[in-house]
Amino acid sequence: xxxxxxxxxxxxxxxxxxxxxxxxxxxxxxxxxxxxxxxxxxxxxxxxxxxxxxxxxxxxxxxxxxxxxxxxxxxxxxxxxxxxxxxxxxxxxxxxxxxxxxxxxxxxxxxxxxxxxxxxxxxxxxxxxxxxxxxxxxxxxxxxxxxxxxxxxxxxxxxxxxxxxxxxxxxxxxxxxxxxxxxxxxxxxxxxxxxxxxxxxxxxxxxxxxxxxxxxxxxxxxxxxxxxxxxxxxxxxxxxxxxxxxxxxxxxxxxxxxxxxxxxxxxxxxxxxxxxxxxxxxxxxxxxxxxxxxxxxxxxxxxxxxxxxxxxxxxxxxxxxxxxxxxxxxxxxxxxxxxxxxxxxxxxxxxxxxxxxxxxxxxxxxxxxxxxxxxxxxxxxxxxxxxxxxxxxxxxxxxxxxxxxxxxxxxxxxxxx
Numbered sequence: 001x002x003x004x005x006x007x008x009x010x011x012x013x014x015x016x017x018x019x020x021x022x023x024x025x026x027x028x029x030x031x032x033x034x035x036x037x038x039x040x041x042x043x044x045x046x047x048x049x050x051x052x053x054x055x056x057x058x059x060x061x062x063x064x065x066x067x068x069x070x071x072x073x074x075x076x077x078x079x080x081x082x083x084x085x086x087x088x089x090x091x092x093x094x095x096x097x098x099x100x101x102x103x104x105x106x107x108x109x110x111x112x113x114x115x116x117x118x119x120x121x122x123x124x125x126x127x128x129x130x131x132x133x134x135x136x137x138x139x140x141x142x143x144x145x146x147x148x149x150x151x152x153x154x155x156x157x158x159x160x161x162x163x164x165x166x167x168x169x170x171x172x173x174x175x176x177x178x179x180x181x182x183x184x185x186x187x188x189x190x191x192x193x194x195x196x197x198x199x200x201x202x203x204x205x206x207x208x209x210x211x212x213x214x215x216x217x218x219x220x221x222x223x224x225x226x227x228x229x230x231x232x233x234x235x236x237x238x239x240x241x242x243x244x245x246x247x248x249x250x251x252x253x254x255x256x257x258x259x260x261x262x263x264x265x266x267x268x269x270x271x272x273x274x275x276x277x278x279x280x281x282x283x284x285x286x287x288x289x290x291x292x293x294x295x296x297x298x299x300x301x302x303x304x305x306x307x308x309x310x311x312x313x314x315x316x317x318x319x320x321x322x323x324x325x326x327x328x329x330x331x332x333x334x335x336x337x338x339x340x341x342x343x344x345x346x347x348x349x350x351x352x353x354x355x356x357x358x359x360x361x362x363x364x365x366x367x368x369x370x371x372x373x374x375x376x377x378x379x380x381x382x383x384x385x386x387x388x389x390x391x392x393x394x395x396x397x398x399x400x401x402x403x404x405x406x407x408x409x410x411x412x413x414x415x416x417x
Contacts (some may be wrong), residue, residue, distance in 0.1 A: 015370040059359040066125035071110035084333045085344030126152045137161040158341045175347045177312040179368040182395040183215045186310045191223040194296035195258045199229040203264030225355025247275040270299035276356040277303040277333045310395035313342040381415025
């Protein structure tokens with residue numbers, strides 16, 4: 001029994017020792033495998049990165065331009081003037097070969113000064129990929145569709161509007177004579193005539209009068225002038241126009257006045273000149289192109305002699321380009337062109353030059369070519385552009401003088417020519 005027990009214990013001890021050795025060896029191998037795994041991280045196969053889509057090519061525009069404005073109703077003259085100006089310009093451009101021998105088409109819409117008709121017309125022109133849209137200088141024609149045009153990248157020309165739109169490098173353009181530039185030219189001429197003491201009369205019931213008066217206030221001092229008296233033709237106490245009261249205020253100026261800057265309309269300007277004459281203080285008026293009317297000459301009588309004003313367009317400019325334009329327009333439309341027709345004619349002419357320079361029908365390239373063009377001649381005078389797309393034009397200057405046939409507007413300076 002003792003022998004068997006000893007042998008059993010011996011066998012058990014050997015087995016136990018072998019198990020311990022095996023356990024130690026096993027643990028050692030496990031540590032080595034773990035270290036090996038840490039030293040050699042698993043290989044991860046990355047999924048292929050998606051390639052960026054090729055840039056979308058800007059589509060070419062159709063050989064078509066649109067004109068939007070009132071062709072019927074009270075303000076039809078504005079819409080029809082722009083339409084006839086663009087129509088004549090397109091006719092001349094197509095006759096000269098168009099775009100690589102292809103003619104440009106005109107599509108025009110009578111918006112009847114309706115917001116819905118305006119937005120619908122512009123949307124249709126955008127969908128038809130018009131090269132450009134020309135808008136008449138009426139509220140709905142000019143302001144309602146600007147966001148549509150800008151969002152679609154369509155070139156939009158607001159012809160003749162007096163409000164600030166566009167600029168900033170987009171495709172919406174304001175094509176008109178800046179009143180600040182116009183007033184600079186006008187006051188420089190007044191200074192050459194020796195004027196430096198002025199009164200300023202505003203017509204508060206006319207929104208644009210406030211804008212124009214602001215421009216005169218900014219500019220007068222730059223040409224050695226002073227505004228000694230300010231007045232408004234509208235009497236807020238009585239609720240009506242009182243030009244006799246204005247004339248009395250001007251007569252009471254602390255220093256003798258040499259001219260009266262007036263920023264309202266032609267009819268009231270003529271009345272003011274007459275009121276000043278009755279007061280015994282007849283003075284020449286200085287004003288904007290709203291005074292360039294037969295009404296001002298007729299109703300103002302002798303009292304308006306010597307008055308100075310600026311204009312966007314001079315149909316009596318002797319430059320051959322202008323005389324040919326006026327004759328062709330008369331033949332087409334049966335009447336003399338106004339400033340809106342002349343601006344529209346020049347606006348399309350500049351667009352056509354840009355298309356030729358860009359050698360492209362993509363809006364972005366045409367737009368860049370347009371603002372990069374050097375000063376270009378036109379019937380409204382030379383035009384160049386600021387980098388953000390604002391037009392730079394010079395005014396035509398007129399003076400009221402006595403002529404063989406009575407009082408007349410005499411052209412003093414031709415729009416920067």
